Amino acid sequence: MAGLSAAADKVTDMARIAVIGAGTGAMAAAARLAVAGHRVVVYERTQTYGGAVRRLSRDGFSFDTGPGLLPLPAVYRDLFVKTGREPLEDCVELVQVDPASRHLFADGTEVSLPNASRAGVVSALDAALGAGAGGRWGDFLVRAREAWDRTRRPLLEEPLWPDWTALAEREPYPAVPHKKLLRTRRAGTLAEIGAWELRDARLAALLESHALAHGLDPRTAPASAAVLPYMEHAFGTWYVRGGIRELARAVYERCLARKVEFVFGAEVTGIVEKDGRAAGLELAEGSVVESDHVVAGVAPAVLDRLLPGTTAVRGADEVAPQRRMPSRLTVLLALRGGRPEEAAHRTVVHTHDREGELDRIFGDPVGPAATPTVTMLRPDDPASAPHGHEAVTLTVTVPSGPAVSQPDVDRILEAAGRALPDLRDRLLWREVRTAADIAEDTGVPGGAVPAPALAAAGGRLLQPSNTTRVPGLLTVGGWSHPGGGLPHAGMSGALVAGLIVEGPGFRGSQ
Structure with a gap:
């Protein structure tokens, strides 16, 4: 790929590196580059760090307004090991969430799944859904592991391959042959895995909820999306005491300790060539900052505006940026009365109207309103609410851009009431965070949220290379390889730092 051949030259002396945006991936790159001996300055248009990883506090209640849980914490353990003596656990308190999740299905059945225990999950599913259900899910996880083993390095640990079409065309998930009439077929989408291999609407809903949480339509998401539930199963689900914002704080403070400079309220209006x-x-205030490299932690549409009328950032032979990704709607609830000890940290309330929900999110045009799938987070964390009260966060996947109506919020509360029947009686106040708020925090048009990079699907769910056709310009964060999500953002920082420090020959962590 031409972008890779145009990667930044290997840096042997101290370089001046300008970073656009203080998102988690950008800060991860900044810390690594500073440790390598470079002068790094981060220019952030808002007044704080973290990108989408924000925290809202009011009346003693505190809520994550971005991600609420941390998968694959090893990515950040590696960042802290590589950038200083203090390990991650010395900077934040990680708590393994158990059960990993509670699921309320449309038919009224429910199941709580233990954290990172295949045997425990199999047993719980058999008990809740009937004999054989757990075995089918366990067998699926074995196949999902094979897809993970085939794609982990190229999708997380290595720069995007120059021959990326091999990832686009090859389906890594070993689907089971399915006979229908005179034909034998293999699942090519996540929905087909649910229908043909899991053979239970509730198991299919469990599978599809992982795709939906990442803004993916299970009807079109490739079978390779099986790696999403596998990651959670294999590496566990973790909460950062005090909220995920504490992770962003720790990364920010690590940057400061390594002499990274931050300039807040600094809107970048152009990249100088x-x-x-x-x-x-x-910069918007009229000054020009000179640098040897530019690392852009912004969405493709923003990057296009920063380089008007210049050499194309990406060519026709390269991965196209993901477009029309959905957003998230978050309802923050301050409740009177304490959190019951038996409450699950995370509960997923599945929709009664799967097709209606998917058409609403992914239809073209967007379909009519439908009852959503709601993820409820109830952290067991004294820092989240005053004594004797509880902070609850409800999240749904929604189309990016459109405004939110009161009936939309009412449908979310109605669905959440299936898991928390006394919700309305306990409600002190609520605050709604929309796609417009995400757009304000991140600068992404419409408040869209990027998905992780996935193999197959013709490359539609790959993310563009961290290198560009403009030498000295690299991209970092969820809108570039390896895509959206906290682990992926951290890995993008590692890849960008490697490409700058070691040059085009960099092939990823060993």
Whole structure:
């Protein structure tokens, strides 16, 4: 790929590196680059760090407004090991969530799934859904592990392959042959895995909820999306005491300890090119910042605006940025009365109208309103609410852009009431965070949220390479390889740092 051949030259002396945006991936790159001996300055248009990883506090209640749980914490353990003496656990308190999740299905059945225990999950599913259900899910996880083993390095640990079409065309999930009439077929989508291999509407809903949480339509998401539930099963689900914002704080403070400079309230209006390569930034207040490299932690549409009328950032032979990704709607609930000890940290309330919900989110045009799938987070954390009260966060996947109506919020509360019947009686106040709020926090048009990179699907769910056709310009964060999500953002930081420090020959962590 031309972008890879145009990667930044290997840096042997101290370089000036300008980073656009203080999202988690951008800060991860900044910390690693500073440890390598470079002068790194981060320019952030808002007044704080973290990108989508924010925290809202009011009347003694505190809520994560972005991600609420941390999968694959090893990514951040590696970041802290590589950038200083203090390990991650010395900077934040990680708590393994158990059960990992509670699921309320449309037919009224429910199940609580233990954290990172295949045998425990199999047993719980058999008890809740009937003999054989757990075995089918367990067998699926074995196949999902094979897909993970085949794609882990190219999708998480290595720069995007120059011959990325091999990832686009090859389906890594070993689907089971399915005979229908005179034909034998294999599942090519997540929905087909649910229908043909799991053979239970509730198991299919469990599977599809992982895709939906990442903004993916299970009817079109490739079978390779099986790696999403596998990651959670294999590496566990973790909560950061005090909220995920504490993780962003720890990364920010690690950057400061390594002499990374931050300039807040600094809107970048252009990327300066000189002699055919990125050479600095133009700021809204009129100044120009010179640099040897530019690392852009922004969405593709924003990057396009920063380089108007110049060399194309990406060519026709390269991965196209993900477009029309959905957003998230979050309802923050301050409840009177304490959290019951038996309450699950995370509960997923599945919709009664699967097709209606998916058409509403992914239809073209967007379909009519439907009862949503709601994820409820009830952290067992004294920092989240005043004594004797409880902070609850409800999250649903929604189309990016459209405004939210009161009936939309009412449908969310109605669905959540299936898991928390006394919700309305306990409600002190609520606050709604929409796609417009995400757009304000991140600068992404419409408040869209990027999905993790996935193999197959013709490359539709890959993310563009971290290198670009403009030498000296690299991209980091959820809108570039390896895609959205906290682990992926952290890995993008590692990849960008490697490409700058070691040059085009960098092939990822060993």
